[in-house]
Amino acid sequence: MDMNEFGRLCEDHRRAVLSYAYACCRDLAQAEDIVQETMLIALEKREHYFQNADFGAWLVSIARHVWFRERGRRKLQTASPEFVEANAMLVFEPELYKDEAWEEERKVLEKCIEKLSGPDRTIIRSHFDGNMKYAEIADAMKQGLSWVKVRMHRARQALRRCVDAGLRRERFREA
Amino acid sequence: MPGCEGSAFVKREDLTAYVDRELSPEEEQALSREIADDPRMLREVSLLLRQRLMLAEVMSSEQISAARTGRARRVFRVAVPLAAAAAVLLGIGANLWWKGTGGPAAATVLQAERAERARIIDGAKTRRALAEGARLAPGDSVEVARSGTLRFRYAGEESYVQAGEQTILRMEASPEGAKRLYVTSGTLKVTVAPQPEESRMVVTTPHAALTLVGTELSLDVTGNRTQVDVTDGTVDVTGPDGSKKTRAHAGQHVTATARCIGPPFWRAGATVGQVRVLRCFSVPVPRPTSVVFDGTALWLSSAGNRKLYRVDAVSGNLLRTIELDKSAGRADCLAWDGKLLWGAYRERAGEKHGVCAIDPATGDIVESIDTARGITGLAFGDGKLWGAFHRGKYMHIATIRPPQDPERPLLKVGYPESFVFAHQDGSLWMKRVGKLLVRVDPGSGKNLGAFVVLPFGGSYMAAGGGGTFWLLHRHGYHVTLIERPQTLLRVRLEQRR
Numbered sequence: 001m002d003m004n005e006f007g008r009l010c011e012d013h014r015r016a017v018l019s020y021a022y023a024c025c026r027d028l029a030q031a032e033d034i035v036q037e038t039m040l041i042a043l044e045k046r047e048h049y050f051q052n053a054d055f056g057a058w059l060v061s062i063a064r065h066v067w068f069r070e071r072g073r074r075k076l077q078t079a080s081p082e083f084v085e086a087n088a089m090l091v092f093e094p095e096l097y098k099d100e101a102w103e104e105e106r107k108v109l110e111k112c113i114e115k116l117s118g119p120d121r122t123i124i125r126s127h128f129d130g131n132m133k134y135a136e137i138a139d140a141m142k143q144g145l146s147w148v149k150v151r152m153h154r155a156r157q158a159l160r161r162c163v164d165a166g167l168r169r170e171r172f173r174e175a
Numbered sequence: 176m177p178g179c180e181g182s183a184f185v186k187r188e189d190l191t192a193y194v195d196r197e198l199s200p201e202e203e204q205a206l207s208r209e210i211a212d213d214p215r216m217l218r219e220v221s222l223l224l225r226q227r228l229m230l231a232e233v234m235s236s237e238q239i240s241a242a243r244t245g246r247a248r249r250v251f252r253v254a255v256p257l258a259a260a261a262a263v264l265l266g267i268g269a270n271l272w273w274k275g276t277g278g279p280a281a282a283t284v285l286q287a288e289r290a291e292r293a294r295i296i297d298g299a300k301t302r303r304a305l306a307e308g309a310r311l312a313p314g315d316s317v318e319v320a321r322s323g324t325l326r327f328r329y330a331g332e333e334s335y336v337q338a339g340e341q342t343i344l345r346m347e348a349s350p351e352g353a354k355r356l357y358v359t360s361g362t363l364k365v366t367v368a369p370q371p372e373e374s375r376m377v378v379t380t381p382h383a384a385l386t387l388v389g390t391e392l393s394l395d396v397t398g399n400r401t402q403v404d405v406t407d408g409t410v411d412v413t414g415p416d417g418s419k420k421t422r423a424h425a426g427q428h429v430t431a432t433a434r435c436i437g438p439p440f441w442r443a444g445a446t447v448g449q450v451r452v453l454r455c456f457s458v459p460v461p462r463p464t465s466v467v468f469d470g471t472a473l474w475l476s477s478a479g480n481r482k483l484y485r486v487d488a489v490s491g492n493l494l495r496t497i498e499l500d501k502s503a504g505r506a507d508c509l510a511w512d513g514k515l516l517w518g519a520y521r522e523r524a525g526e527k528h529g530v531c532a533i534d535p536a537t538g539d540i541v542e543s544i545d546t547a548r549g550i551t552g553l554a555f556g557d558g559k560l561w562g563a564f565h566r567g568k569y570m571h572i573a574t575i576r577p578p579q580d581p582e583r584p585l586l587k588v589g590y591p592e593s594f595v596f597a598h599q600d601g602s603l604w605m606k607r608v609g610k611l612l613v614r615v616d617p618g619s620g621k622n623l624g625a626f627v628v629l630p631f632g633g634s635y636m637a638a639g640g641g642g643t644f645w646l647l648h649r650h651g652y653h654v655t656l657i658e659r660p661q662t663l664l665r666v667r668l669e670q671r672r
Binding site: 015018019022023026028079080081082083084087090091092093096097102105106107109110111113118122124125127128129133134149150152153154156159160 | 187188190191192193194195196197203207210211217220221222223224225226227228229230231232233234235372373417418420
C-alpha cells in the first residue's frame with residue numbers, strides 16, 4: 001500500500017482504535033501506548049493487509065492482540081464488557097471519531113462540565129479523573145450506590161444535551 | 176435516552192453503568208443480550224463509549240501526567256470535607272460581615288494592610304489615596320504609582336495579594352462570593368488559602384484567566400503578555416474566553432499572549448521532588464522523538480521527517496539541520512560517540528533493523544550495522560555502543576559495537592517501557608515512562624537504584640554529563656536539563672508504575 005494512503009487511513013482510524021483501547025484498559029496513557037504499538041505493527045505488517053478488507057477492523061484486531069499481550073503481561077482485568085470487546089467493529093465506528101467534529105465537540109464539552117451542578121461534576125471528575133468506581137464515589141459522598149448510578153446517568157445525559165445545544169449555537173453563529 | 180426507550184426491561188441508567196463496567200456479571204450478561212438484539216441500544220452504547228473517551232481526554236488535558244494517579248482521589252477525599260468546612264466558615268464570615276456593615280460576603284472583601292503611593296478608584300470613577308486599613312469592594316479599582324506598593328488581605332482568611340509598582344487592578348463582583356481580580360497591568364504576588372472547588376479564586380488579565388488551587392504565584396502583566404510563575408500549588412491557565420487550558424505546577428512558569436498560551440516551562444533553579452532544574456527551553460523541531468547531547472549542543476530527530484536538528488544547548492536556537500539519506504529511514508533514537516552520531520532505525524530497505532553511524536557534518540551514513548531485532552534505545556559509553564530491544568516479556572540490552580559475545584547472555588533489565596536510555600558515570604540509565612530514571616549496571620544488568628523524574632513526563636532523554644540529564648518533552652516541544660540527586664531509591668524493576 002502507498003505510504004501516503006496508509007498514513008491517511010491510520011489517521012482516520014486512530015481515534016476509534018484509541019476509544020477501543022481505552023474501553024479495554026480504562027487508562028488513557030496506556031491506551032495511547034496500545035495505539036502507538038498498534039500503528040507500529042500495522043506499519044511493519046502493512047503488506048499483509050488486503051486492499052479490500054476493512055482497515056478499521058484490521059487495526060482493531062491488531063490492537064486487540066496488543067491489549068491481550070499487555071493484559072497478560074501485567075495481569076490486568078479487561079475493563080470493557082465482553083460483548084463490546086467481541087463486537088468492537090460495530091461499536092467503535094470510525095465515523096463517530098472524525099477529527100474536526102471531535103475537537104469542536106470537545107471544546108463545548110469542557111464548558112458543559114463547568115455548567116454541571118456541584119455533585120454531578122464531582123461524580124464525573126471522581127470517575128474519570130480519580131478513576132473511582134461507583135461504590136467508592138457512593139462511600140465518599142455518603143450516598144447509596146443507586147443514587148450514584150442514577151446521578152451519573154443524568155449527568156452524562158445532561159452533558160450530551162448541553163454539547164448538542166452548544167454545537168447548534170456554534171453552527172447558528174457561523175451561519 | 177433514545178436508545179433504551181424501546182426496551183421495557185432496561186432501566187435508563189443501566190446502559191451508562193454497563194459501559195462504565197459497573198453492573199454485576201449477571202446484569203451485564205443479560206444486558207449484552209438485549210443490546211445484541213436492539214440496534215438502537217447498540218448505537219447508544221457506541222455513543223456512550225465515545226463520550227467516555229472524550230471525557231477522559233478533557234480530564235487528562237486538565238491534569239498533567241504528574242498528578243494523574245492518586246492525586247485525583249486525594250483531591251476528592253480532601254476536597255469534600257474541606258469544601259464543607261470552608262462553606263461553613265465562609266457562611267459564618269459572610270453573615271457576620273453582612274450584619275456589621277451591610278456589605279458583601281467576607282470572602283470578597285479586601286482590606287489594605289500596607290499601602291504606599293496607591294489610589295483607589297471607586298464605582299463613580301473618583302480617585303482617592305488608599306490608606307492602610309481601607310476596604311475594597313467589588314467594582315473598586317486600584318492604581319499603584321511608581322515606587323509604590325500595596326498589600327491587601329481577604330477578610331477572614333490567610334489569603335494575600337501584593338501589588339507592585341505601576342499595577343492597575345480591579346476587584347470583580349462575583350455573586351457566589353468567590354474571589355475575582357482583574358489585572359490590567361503590573362506585577363502581583365498572590366498567596367491564596369485553599370478554596371472550595373466551586374469558588375476558587377480567579378485572576379483575569381487581558382491575555383489569560385488563572386484559576387488558583389491553594390496557591391502561591393507571581394504575575395507579571397504587560398501590554399502584550401502575561402507571565403505566571405507558580406511557587407506553590409497549581410494554577411489552571413486558560414485564555415480569557417476559557418479556551419485552551421494549561422495546568423502549571425509549583426516550579427513552572429507559563430506565558431500567555433493574546434494569541435496563545437504557551438506550555439508550562441520549568442523555572443531554572445526550581446527543585447521538583449528529587450531533582451533540580453538547571454535549564455528549560457523550547458526546541459524548534461517538529462514532533463521531536465529523540466535527543467542526544469554532543470558535549471556542546473543537542474541533536475534531535477523528528478517523527479515528521481528524515482532530518483536531524485542541532486540545537487544550541489543554552490538558548491535553544493537552531494544551529495543546523497541535516498537531511499538523512501532516504502534509504503536509512505528515520506532515526507528513532509540517537510547516540511553520540513564523540514565524533515559520529517548513531518541512529519537506530521526500526522525499518523529500512525529490505526525490512527531490516529539496524530543502526531547507522533552518521534557524519535554530523537554532512538549527514539552521510541558512514542557505517543551501517545544490521546541487527547536481528549528492532550533497537551528501541553541507543554547509548555554510547557566506555558567505548559561501547561549499547562542497544563536496547565524487546566525480547567519476550569522483558570527489555571534486554573547488548574553491545575552493538577563491539578558485537579555482543581555470543582557466549583555471553585543478554586542482559587535482562589525490565590519491562591519494555593524502559594526503552595529510553597543513556598550512558599553516564601559508568602552506568603546505563605534507563606527511563607521508565609513517566610516516572611523513574613533507573614541506574615543499571617552494564618556488567619550484570621542489575622538495577623542500582625533510581626530517582627523520580629515525575630512530573631517531567633514520559634519523554635525521551637539524554638545524558639548531559641556531570642550527573643545531569645536532558646529530558647525531551649515530546650508533546651510540549653521543549654527540553655529540560657535536570658541534575659540528578661545523589662541518593663537513589665531502591666526499586667524493583669518488575670513493578671509497573
